[in-house]
Amino acid sequence: MSKNILVLPGDGIGPExxxxxxxxxxxxxxxxxxxxxxxxxxxxxxxxxxxxTPLPEETMSKARAAxxxxxxxxxxxxxxxxxxxxxxxxxxxxxxxxxxxxxxxxRPAILYPQLADASSLKxxxxxxxxxxxxxxxxxxxxxxxxxxxxxxxxGEREGYNTYxxxxxxxxxxxxxxxxxxxxxxxxxxSVDKANVLEVTxxxxxxxxxxxxxxxxxxxxxxxxxxxxxxxxxxxKQFDVMVTGNMFGDILSDAAAMLTGSIxxxxxxxxxKDNKGMYEPCHxxxxxxxxxxxxxxxxxxxxxxxxxRYSLNEVxxxxxxxAAVSKVLDQGLRTGDIWxxxxxxxxxxxxxxxxxxxx
Amino acid sequence: MSKNILVLPGDGIGPExxxxxxxxxxxxxxxxxxxxxxxxxxxxxxxxxxxxTPLPEETMSKARAAxxxxxxxxxxxxxxxxxxxxxxxxxxxxxxxxxxxxxxxxRPAILYPQLADASSLKxxxxxxxxxxxxxxxxxxxxxxxxxxxxxxxxGEREGYNTYxxxxxxxxxxxxxxxxxxxxxxxxxxSVDKANVLEVTxxxxxxxxxxxxxxxxxxxxxxxxxxxxxxxxxxxKQFDVMVTGNMFGDILSDAAAMLTGSIxxxxxxxxxKDNKGMYEPCHxxxxxxxxxxxxxxxxxxxxxxxxxRYSLNEVxxxxxxxAAVSKVLDQGLRTGDIWxxxxxxxxxxxxxxxxxxxx
Ligand SMILES: CC(C)[C@H](C(=O)O)[C@@H](O)C(=O)O
Ligand SMILES: CC(C)[C@H](C(=O)O)[C@@H](O)C(=O)O
Numbered sequence: 078m079s080k081n082i083l084v085l086p087g088d089g090i091g092p093e094x095x096x097x098x099x100x101x102x103x104x105x106x107x108x109x110x111x112x113x114x115x116x117x118x119x120x121x122x123x124x125x126x127x128x129x130t131p132l133p134e135e136t137m138s139k140a141r142a143a144x145x146x147x148x149x150x151x152x153x154x155x156x157x158x159x160x161x162x163x164x165x166x167x168x169x170x171x172x173x174x175x176x177x178x179x180x181x182x183x184r185p186a187i188l189y190p191q192l193a194d195a196s197s198l199k200x201x202x203x204x205x206x207x208x209x210x211x212x213x214x215x216x217x218x219x220x221x222x223x224x225x226x227x228x229x230x231x232g233e234r235e236g237y238n239t240y241x242x243x244x245x246x247x248x249x250x251x252x253x254x255x256x257x258x259x260x261x262x263x264x265x266x267s268v269d270k271a272n273v274l275e276v277t278x279x280x281x282x283x284x285x286x287x288x289x290x291x292x293x294x295x296x297x298x299x300x301x302x303x304x305x306x307x308x309x310x311x312x313k314q315f316d317v318m319v320t321g322n323m324f325g326d327i328l329s330d331a332a333a334m335l336t337g338s339i340x341x342x343x344x345x346x347x348x349k350d351n352k353g354m355y356e357p358c359h360x361x362x363x364x365x366x367x368x369x370x371x372x373x374x375x376x377x378x379x380x381x382x383x384x385r386y387s388l389n390e391v392x393x394x395x396x397x398x399a400a401v402s403k404v405l406d407q408g409l410r411t412g413d414i415w416x417x418x419x420x421x422x423x424x425x426x427x428x429x430x431x432x433x434x435x
Numbered sequence: 436m437s438k439n440i441l442v443l444p445g446d447g448i449g450p451e452x453x454x455x456x457x458x459x460x461x462x463x464x465x466x467x468x469x470x471x472x473x474x475x476x477x478x479x480x481x482x483x484x485x486x487x488t489p490l491p492e493e494t495m496s497k498a499r500a501a502x503x504x505x506x507x508x509x510x511x512x513x514x515x516x517x518x519x520x521x522x523x524x525x526x527x528x529x530x531x532x533x534x535x536x537x538x539x540x541x542r543p544a545i546l547y548p549q550l551a552d553a554s555s556l557k558x559x560x561x562x563x564x565x566x567x568x569x570x571x572x573x574x575x576x577x578x579x580x581x582x583x584x585x586x587x588x589x590g591e592r593e594g595y596n597t598y599x600x601x602x603x604x605x606x607x608x609x610x611x612x613x614x615x616x617x618x619x620x621x622x623x624x625s626v627d628k629a630n631v632l633e634v635t636x637x638x639x640x641x642x643x644x645x646x647x648x649x650x651x652x653x654x655x656x657x658x659x660x661x662x663x664x665x666x667x668x669x670x671k672q673f674d675v676m677v678t679g680n681m682f683g684d685i686l687s688d689a690a691a692m693l694t695g696s697i698x699x700x701x702x703x704x705x706x707k708d709n710k711g712m713y714e715p716c717h718x719x720x721x722x723x724x725x726x727x728x729x730x731x732x733x734x735x736x737x738x739x740x741x742x743r744y745s746l747n748e749v750x751x752x753x754x755x756x757a758a759v760s761k762v763l764d765q766g767l768r769t770g771d772i773w774x775x776x777x778x779x780x781x782x783x784x785x786x787x788x789x790x791x792x793x
């Protein structure tokens with residue numbers, strides 16, 4: 078039974094890092110006889126340049142047909158000036174998330190022992206850090222309506238967005254979070270602003286309700302301002318955190334940065350059947366695009382997550398993760414994670430080292 | 436000409452820390468012949484317990500009449516169970532901010548050299564840290580309408596809030612931010628999510644427009660997820676940051692925690708005429724309330740900010756800040772900032788040491 082992977086390199090460093098992840102996927106495909114078929118598509122600025130839209134219908138139908146999607150990154154200054162906001166690269170990404178109902182975003186923040194020094198935090202605060210942030214990805218203020226900019230009676234303009242969640246949206250992301258916690262240390266912290274925002278009062282209520290189905294999981298609640306603080310102060314207090322789209326955007330980036338090596342962090346965006354899109358946590362880094370110096374490991378680890386979550390190929394996923402750990406042990410480092418005494422390698426050398434380690 | 440200060444101790448550790456700040460205020464009042472008159476009022480849970488509302492009309496009219504307000508903190512588990520959300524302590528605080536139009540919230544995040552070790556970040560990342568976060572405090576999603584929880588046609592509930600800003604709201608906080616930057620290192624970073632939220636597209640546009648009046652200030656823009664990341668990675672890149680109510684809540688707490696000593700950080704909330712309310716950045720800490728161990732320095736430094744910003748008594752403000760620095764040099768520490776070799780003191784001892792240093 079062949080499995081169909083859609084590969085979307087996107088913009089900036091996207092194509093370079095995806096090239097290396099594809100090499101790794103091809104290697105495990107052969108080695109573990111996975112029967113993967115890879116096909117390419119356009120999204121973001123790359124799609125706009127060819128088709129005049131960041132999410133062409135062709136890409137969307139390929140995405141619907143695929144068993145899983147591997148994405149590089151989207152966006153760059155080249156398209157920031159586009160007057161029509163609907164044509165910007167980010168809209169391609171948001172359209173994929175929403176169109177495929179990829180509501181469950183898993184963002185691990187793991188400190189690799191080999192890279193412990195890279196963190197801006199003291200070693201004792203972050204050593205062994207392993208948090209999973211579960212972010213709702215297809216609702217909340219990202220997609221809420223009404224939204225826009227209108228002219229008021231006095232001639233002034235007013236901008237507005239709507240932060241909205243209904244019970245079923247909250248319930249399904251809560252389940253993803255509790256299930257994730259069950260596979261880990263059974264601690265779930267739900268982040269809200271229930272002392273101010275009604276939408277998160279409902280969020281908290283539903284989390285408590287769903288929690289009754291998971292008596293083994295220790296559920297706690299934290300206001301988002303305190304959560305941002307606690308991530309800086311003592312991040313190891315957390316196991317799994319769950320929150321809405323906007324708070325999740327902010328907290329997952331803060332958590333990722335605690336490790337000091339955002340070039341290492343993968344992510345998964347899953348629908349209700351665990352079909353998913355996989356992408357590095359970092360962005361398209363237009364400033365270093367085309368130089369062959371970007372770190373491909375987050376994308377390679379995203380491919381591993383894809384094998385684990387959507388394709389149920391656990392052995393192949395384990396093999397990739399072990400190979401990444403091995404190249405780090407060998408002292409190979411791209412510029413972003415390089416430190417004195419280590420060997421600085423290019424994007425391609427890093428990708429090939431992982432292939433070799435496999 | 437006498438100046439009228441309203442003192443609102445509030446809940447939790449509020450009364451203890453405010454007591455010490457009042458001692459300090461009385462001392463400078465005499466020493467510098469400031470002509471301050473202090474009067475007390477109730478807010479938060481303390482007001483609810485007496486009047487059945489967190490913001491009695493009496494407090495509100497005293498607040499309107501005052502030249503400045505010194506607040507401790509509000510909130511605690513005792514009132515969390517109140518069914519009617521309008522009666523919770525936080526609503527007292529939000530009502531004061533909004534009722535007095537205290538839209539300009541200044542939150543400095545300063546690392547005291549004497550407390551450099553308290554940070555969870557590496558010394559080289561935070562030494563000398565001195566950021567000012569300017570947070571819009573009376574608009575945005577905190578106060579936007581419509582808001583609530585409604586029942587949908589299918590019987591499910593939906594929670595919703597509105598993130599809204601008009602041009603004049605943005606313009607006036609932008610001016611506060613640019614003016615603050617002019618008094619500092621002339622660098623202003625405006626934080627938004629203009630790649631997703633229309634309301635922040637308008638925010639960015641107005642910031643650029645107001646920036647033209649301040650050609651000396653270097654204005655930059657950053658997405659909120661990246662800002663959270665950059666605060667963890669390299670906070671010293673920032674001088675002044677300006678953002679809306681919700682993002683400001685999150686980022687100012689993260690920034691405060693970078694210093695490791697949130698018990699040291701004051702804040703000011705100003706109206707258009709620089710009348711203001713002054714409070715510590717930390718909360719009411721109900722877990723340690725009544726034990727006499729809370730750190731009064733953030734409240735004492737809030738009193739100093741009050742003298743500087745609302746009462747134009749710069750010499751008295753300087754004197755308080757110098758006195759705080761002196762007690763730190765003497766090695767006096769409350770529990771929250773204590774480290775080996777230092778002398779652990781109570782709330783009262785700390786307050787009296789500052790008075791003595793004056
Ligand atoms: C590019 C942007 C729209 C996106 C988001 O805000 O979700 C990104 O920051 C992310 O976290 O994947
Ligand atoms: C207590 C709460 C309503 C308040 C806020 O969210 O503004 C607090 O977190 C703050 O930052 O002053």
